[in-house]
Amino acid sequence: MSATREDVGGTPLPPGWAQPAHQPDAFEISTTTFEQRATETMARPFARRAIANATDHAAALTTARFVGIDHDALRDKARQIRAHAIANLPDYLDQWIDAAEAHGTIVHYAADESEARRIVAQICRDEAVTRVVKSKSMASEEVSLNSALEAIGIDIYETDLGEFVVQAMGDRPGHVIAPILHRTKDEVHALFSTMAGRELPNEAEALTAFARDRLRHAFLTADAGISGGNFLIAETGEVLLVTNEGNGRLTTALPKIHIALVGIEKIVPRRRDLAVLLPLLTGHGTGQQITTYVTMVAGPRREQEPDGPERMHVVLLDAGRSALLGGEFEEALHCIRCGACQNVCPVYRQVGGHAYGWVYGGPIGAVLTPLFRGQVEGGELAHATTLCGACDDVCPVKIPLHDLLLGLRRRRDEEGCVPRSEQLAFALWGQVWSRPLLYRASTAVARGSLRVIARDGVLSAKAPLLRRWTAGRDLVVGRRRS
Amino acid sequence: MTDRASFLAAIRSTPRGSDPGLLDRSVAPDAPTQLRDGEHRADRLQAEAESVSTVVHRVVATEVGATVVGVLVAAGAQRIALTEDLAPFADAVREAATTAGLSVVGYAEAASKRAQAGALDATVTGCLAAVAATGSIVTAASGAGRAGALIAPNHVCVVRDDQIVDGLHELFDGDVLAEAGSIFALQSGPSRSADIEKVLILGVHGPGNAHVVIVAPD
Structure with a gap:
């Protein structure tokens, strides 16, 4: 018999606790306009203030982290590594697949979002999975994995503290690495108190302890762990996970199955390239020197090892990525998802991540959304920028975001997506x-x-x-x- | 279903972008994690580890057992597990812990049942290496296991002086990772989150109380 939710943590959760109050259309971008979504955030003074404070804080930490270091030279090296890896993507993927299979990883290929959902659902059926612990994965947000798995009756626990809150609120992450940037402690307190069935102390420490207890039970009872991957190392066939909470490592340590869903652009040639990329990812993401837990996974548990999963599945996700290769927007694939461009963007700082309507916010979101989702759904985002260039200046891998945004604006005009009234007004x-x-x-x-x-x-x-x-x-x- | 051949063919069919070439070792970048000239590895490891809230102890080999158990007792730990990679110090730690009335198991045994591993108060591990410039310990699936260093609220890692490498370059380029098994992992300080209004909380899923015991050379 499959375990029920009530087995997890003392007090039973209310039915449908993880069901969103307002269900965002699972597989599609929001149908509202950027302006409507931005207005929603702007109407919440706390959210605006919190986003500005948090992004200021993060940007200051990043600046401080690289004092006394030839930061620019380091960014040049990182850019070189990313550009080389993407220019030779099929060869490095080939190499990665050989190496991964050699140590027992089962590799799957998802050409698009729906195939990714089908593959993961099928693995879960084949492995009789009923409960999943999940560590933060933007790729899984891209393919709306959770709703697909919930639809076949699987219990999913987002284990990153912020993502746990996002899931329980039926919200979407507001920032690539700080998912509940836009939420107050009071909101989390109210949510967790409802889940606990009693009034919890309104302090971050107590609220975190509550989430830890709930999620610890989930870790100890889940059949599968699902993660993303920060990098794929071609020479070794490894998947790299970074987390500060430790949930990434537990996801690949405790359940009997580990499934990683990773975009193909995450490839880097060698381990030694991480000596350049890791300090930049971390320094630009959180201002730390290194993320607390950096875990390199090379397949399932081996003989003589005390713990680890029986099987490891990696789902390689294309979903619009290969279409960018060799073209005007290829450099968007260099992104390592640090979130730094969001922190410095004057538009993001006012309107927050939700205004971008899909998974990624800020300048990189304004670039990736129309590229992955099309002009009709995401094209207006290229105009949701001031072209101030702050994102270019901060990007750790020197993606020319400003040029990409201009290119997207031009493409939108060429495709005739601009209203006739606007064309007339500008002509006049x-x-x-x-x-x-x-x-x-x-x-x-x-x-x-x-x-x-x-x-x-x-x-x-x-x-x-x-x-x-x-x-x-x-x-x-x-x-x-x- | 898309298979490997068709998946890669779709990617190969696209034009190639400009390739700046792969960095060779002679132009290896100076990452911000290198040791300064004349800096002692153990000193830097201590400073960096302390900067991320690790408690560092500097001892000689004969003091390891008492130091580790002192930490465990102070933390109120009752059920503790020792991992395989603690080997040269395992007997000393086990003896001191038993004398102090703690319940000691091998991690492999504890990990054979998840619930049992989840109920541990503390784990004591060795390591594969430690990285001075980032204040990190490096554990391997073949030694501490995947979760051995973070399953319990308290963790003590014993590091021999000769296991400390300068920085990330030395770690990734060295031979030390060859025997890691299915995982190797860097761990730098206690588990942390600042998701709720940017307030830093230690001990989310991993240990909130992290100690590193650096053993001086004989």
Whole structure:
């Protein structure tokens, strides 16, 4: 008989505890517009403040981490490693597969999201899996793995503390490495108290201890552990996992089956390349020198080893990646998912990760979403940027995000995705502002208009006509001569 | 179902991007994790480990048993497991622990039942190596197992001075990993999370209390 949820942790969880209050459409990007989603976050003052504080904090830690080091040279090396690995992707994948199979890893091939879901579901059926512990995986978010497994009756426990909260709230991660950046301690307290059936102390330590207990039982009873992979090492056939909580290592240590779902672009040629990439991934992600737990997995448990799974499955995920090879946007595949570009992006810092509508937020999200999901669903995101270039300056592998965003804007225009009214407006603007007299007249009219609708020199949120602009900010109207 | 051949063929059919070439050893990058000139490995290991909240003890070989058990008793640990890689110090630790009234098992035995491993108060492991520049211990599936160093709330790792390598380059390029088995793992300080409003909490899934005992050369 399969274990039931009630076996896990003392108090039974309320039925449907992991079911979202509002079910995001499982396999599709949000159907709302960027503006609608951004407005939702902007309407939550805590979320805005928390996102700004957390991203400031992370960006400062990253800067501090590389003081006294030739950071730029290190980034150049990292870029070189990533560019080389991606330029030779099929060869390195071939090498990785040979090495992985040699130590007993079972390798599967998912051309797209639905195939990834089918493969993992089939492994779970074949292995009679009823309960899964999962360590954080953005690839699994991409393919909406959890809902596919829940649909066949599997209990899933996200074991990263933040992801556990995200799952229980029916939310989506708000940041690549800090999933509940946008949530308050009070919200977590209310959630966990409901789950516990009693009032827990409203302190981070007690709340973490509660999650640890729940998840420890899940670790000790799960049939399978599902993880992502931070890197695939071609020469050794290893999968690398980094976590600070230790859940990644436990995921591959305790259940009898380990399944890793990994995007093909995660390949790096050699272990020694990690001496460059790991400090950058960690330094740009959290500002640490090294992540607390770095685990290199080479297949299932071997004879004479005291613990570990009987079988290890790795699902290689393409899902739009190979289509980028050799093209204008290939460099998007260099990304190592550190989240640094989110931390410095003036747009992300205001609107948070959810506004991007799919799995990835910030500049890399604005690039990957239209590339993986198409122009219709994600194309507007290339415009949800200021093109300030802060992301280029911080990227540890020097992805020219600014150029990629411009390229996506251009492609969107070429594909005729821009509304006719917008095309007309810009054509008119071009005509007027290329003629000095008309230009001066237009600015005079604009200044005059602002003066009419402003109060005491401030264009406040209450001003008519420009509400969409002023809803989140006040504008001080300039004096005639400065 | 997509098979290996068709999966790779789809990738091979795309044009190749520009290739800057693979870095060779002669242009190996200076990672931010190298030892400074004249710096003593054990000193750097101690400093880096302490900077991530590991408690470090410097001892001579004859003090290992008493030091480890002192830590366990102070932590209130009752059920403890010793992993295979503790070998040269295992007898000393077992003896001191038994004298102190602790219940001692081998990790392999504890791990034969997950619930039993999950109920441990502490584990004591050796290591495959330690990395001075990052304050990390390196354990292997063949020695400490996959979970031996993080299953319990308290962990003590015994490191011999000659096991310490300078930095990540030396670790990844050296021979030490050849005997690791199905996993090798770096571990730097206690388990941590700052997911809830950026408040740092130690001891989420792994140990909140992490000790490294550095044994001086004879």
